[in-house]
Amino acid sequence: MFYHIKELAYQAKPERPDPIMARRLQELIGGQFGEMSVMNQYLFQAWGTRGHAKYRDLLLDTGTEEIGHIELLSTMVARLLDDAPVTELDTAAATNPALAAIIGGMDPQHAIVSGLSATPKDSNGVPWSGGYIIAGGNLLADMRSNLHAESQGRLQAVRIYEQTDDRGIKDMLSYLIARDTMHQNQWLAAIYELEQQEGVVVPNTFPKELEKRDVSYLFLNHSMGDESSKGRWASGQSMDGMGTFQYVKDVPPFGPAPKLKPAPPAVHTTPPNVM
Incomplete structure (x- = not known):
């Protein structure tokens, strides 16, 4: 069961509208390593966890947090699209080179499809896919996938941070980047704990004698x-x-x-x- 509260997880107030940055932030929402991916990944991993209460709770806590991150980014995108030039675009662009640059970099779906709001898509308008998520039922394998997802997601957030001088966007991204720092650390902690219990090779339940062990440790x-x-x-x-x-x-x-x-x-x- 989930509950929603009206307050955001953090503030999302840009200094000024910026349709181009709104498009870039779509990658952090609906891209392969965006918040929609990690949210669904952690929640489906949790719902499939059998008999490991603390790991299930860890996944549920983090997956639920990611719902709030999507809300945060979606709010920022909507505010960046305030006063976006969605009428008489050709005429305006012909008389204003600066406006033409903005229009050229804007995601047209923000004006045509979503009515100046965020969409469940990446920065090129490609719809988010459930194929992005990994929930394989093996905790160690899944935790390693989570570390990978957070590493790529933080990398993209940092790159977008470097692409703006808007202090409001930077402030929000700084928060999300910090949370990605924690999430990488927590998945590493879980990986370390599981490796101490199970070993480093997944799965650890397959009989070693059924493996061609003469090639198990050869680098070719x-x-x-x-x-x-x-x-x-x-x-x-x-x-x-x-x-x-x-x-x-x-x-x-x-x-x-x-x-x-x-x-x-x-x-x-x-x-x-x-x-």
């Missing part, structure tokens, strides 16, 4: 150079503590050349006697 060099041999992954104890990394410079084939039998005549492929 598939390039003409050997710079990759200098990394931590090329020698020494493996990260799961159950093997030793080995660097293989000249990678041998591990299987024979494929030989496929002819397809049945009804499929109409190339006859076997044609070379």
